[in-house]
Amino acid sequence: MGAPSSISLALGGPTPLRLSGRLLAVLAGLAALGALSTNIILPALPRMASELGAGPHGDISLVLSSFFLAFAVGQLFVGPVSDRWGRRIPVLGGLALFVAGSLLCTWAPTLPLLVAGRVVQALGVCAASVLSRAIARDLFEGEALSRTLALTMVAMAAAPGFSPLLGSAMEYGPGWRASFALVALLGLLLAWAYAAAVGETHPSDRRAAASPAEVLRGYAAxxxxxxxxxxxxxxxxxxxxxxxxxxxxxxxxxxxxxxxxxxxxxxxxxxxxxxxxxxxxxxxxxxxxxxxxxxxxxxxxxxxxxxxxxxxxxxxxxxxxxxxxxxxxxxxxxxxxxxxxxxxxxxxxxxxxxxxxxxxxxxxxxxxxxxxxxxxxxxxxxxxxxxxxxxxxxxxxxxxxxxxxx
Incomplete structure (x- = not known):
C-alpha cells in the first residue's frame, strides 16, 4: 500500500477511489450531520417551548431525547442492511428520510409533530453516521484508515462545537424553523456529493444475507x-x-x-x-x-x-x-x-x-x-x-x- 496521498480502493471494484480531499469532505459530512442537526437547535429551545406551548425544561426535552433514542435504535439495523445490500442505498435513502424529517420539523405547528419530525430525522441520519465509518473501512486499512477516520472524527467532534454558534445566528435572524431548513439543504447537498464522489464501496462478493437471528449472533460475537x-x-x-x-x-x-x-x-x-x-x-x-x-x-x-x-x-x-x-x-x-x-x-x-x-x-x-x-x-x-x-x-x-x- 502506497503513501496516503495515493492510496486507492483495493476492493477490485470498477472504480478505484483515492484518499482525496473531496472524499474526506463527504465522509466528514456524513459523520457530522447528526451532531449538527441536534446542537444547532440548542439555543432555540426556550423559544420553541414558548411558541409551541411546551414547558421549557419538561416537554421540550422530547425534541432531544426522541432524537437520541431513535438514533441509537436505528443504527443497529443500518449496519446489517448495508452489509447485505451495499452502502449506497442505505446512505441515499437515509439522507432522503433525513430531509423529509427536517422539512416536517420546519413546518410542524405542534410539539408532537415536531417530535415526530425529529424521530424521522434521526432514523435517516443514523445511516450517514454509521456508514461513514463503514465506508472508510471498505476503502482503506492500516495507516490510511487511521488517517481517514482521524479527519472524519474531527468533523464529528467539531460539529457540536460550531453548531450552537450557528444556531444562535439563526435564532437571532430568520428564526429556529430556518435551522431545520438549513440542515435539510445540507442533507440534499451531501446526498449529491456522495453520489458523485463516492457511490458504492461494498462490492457484491463481500455481501452476505443474514437473518435476524444471525445478526444477533453477529452482534454477540x-x-x-x-x-x-x-x-x-x-x-x-x-x-x-x-x-x-x-x-x-x-x-x-x-x-x-x-x-x-x-x-x-x-x-x-x-x-x-x-x-x-x-x-x-x-x-x-x-x-x-x-x-x-x-x-x-x-x-x-x-x-x-x-x-x-x-x-x-x-x-x-x-x-x-x-x-x-x-x-x-x-x-x-x-x-x-x-x-x-x-x-x-x-x-x-x-x-x-x-x-x-x-x-x-x-x-x-x-x-x-x-x-x-x-x-x-x-x-x-x-x-x-x-x-x-x-x-x-x-x-x-x-x-x-x-x-x-x-
Missing part, C-alpha cells in the same frame, strides 16, 4: 471479541465524556462564571481547534509508535485534564477551566480515531455491523454520562470532572485488557 470490544468501549466512554462536557459546561460558564450565550458559543467553537490538532497528530504519532500505544497515551492525557479540573473545580478562573478541558479534548482527539480504526480494522466483511454496534455503544455512553453530569448539585464543574475522570480510567482499562491479551 463482536461483544465477545476482544479485538472489537476493547477499543470500542474505550472510544465510547471517551465520547460519552465529550457529550457530558457539552451538557455541563453551560452551567459552569454561564451559571458560575457569568458568560453570555454568545461567549459560550465562542468557547465551544474554540475547543474545536484542540480536537482538530489532536486529529492531525494521531495518525502521525501512530505511524511512529503504534496506534495502541498512542491511544493509551491519549487516555493518560485525558485523565490528566480531568484530574486538573477536579483539583480546581471550585473558585478557579476561565483560563484554568479552559486548560483542563483542553487536555481532556486533546486526549479524546487521540483516542477517538485510533480506537475506531482498531475496532473496525479486523472486520472488513462485517464493517457495517461493527460500525453499528460501535455507534450504539457511543450513544449509550453519551446518554449515561450526560445524565451523570446533570447530577451536579451545587458544583457542576466537580460533577463534570468526576465524569471525565471516570471516562478516562475506563477507557485506559479497556485498552490495557486488549494489550495484555495481545
Amino acid at each position: 463482536l461483544v465477545r471479541d476482544i479485538r472489537f470490544i476493547s477499543p470500542a468501549l474505550a472510544v465510547s466512554v471517551i465520547i460519552g465524556g465529550l457529550y457530558a462536557f457539552f451538557a455541563a459546561t453551560p452551567a459552569v460558564l454561564m451559571g458560575r462564571m457569568g458568560l453570555s450565550a454568545l461567549q459560550l458559543g465562542l468557547f465551544f467553537a474554540g475547543t474545536v481547534f484542540v480536537v482538530f490538532a489532536a486529529g492531525m497528530l494521531a495518525p502521525r504519532l501512530a505511524h511512529r509508535w503504534g496506534a495502541a500505544r498512542v491511544a493509551r497515551a491519549g487516555c493518560l492525557v485525558a485523565l490528566t485534564g480531568a484530574l486538573t479540573l477536579l483539583m480546581g473545580a471550585e473558585g478557579r478562573s476561565l483560563a484554568y477551566f479552559t486548560g483542563a478541558i483542553a487536555l481532556y479534548l486533546l486526549g479524546m482527539g487521540l483516542i477517538n480515531p485510533l480506537g475506531t480504526a482498531m475496532a473496525l480494522g479486523p472486520f472488513s466483511r462485517q464493517a457495517g455491523l461493527a460500525s453499528s454496534l460501535l455507534g450504539a455503544l457511543q450513544m449509550a455512553c453519551a446518554g449515561g454520562m450526560t445524565a451523570l453530569a446533570g447530577l451536579a448539585g451545587r458544583s457542576p464543574a466537580m460533577a463534570l470532572g468526576q465524569v471525565l475522570a471516570a471516562a478516562s480510567v475506563l477507557a485506559l482499562a479497556a485498552l490495557l485488557v486488549r494489550w495484555r491479551q495481545a
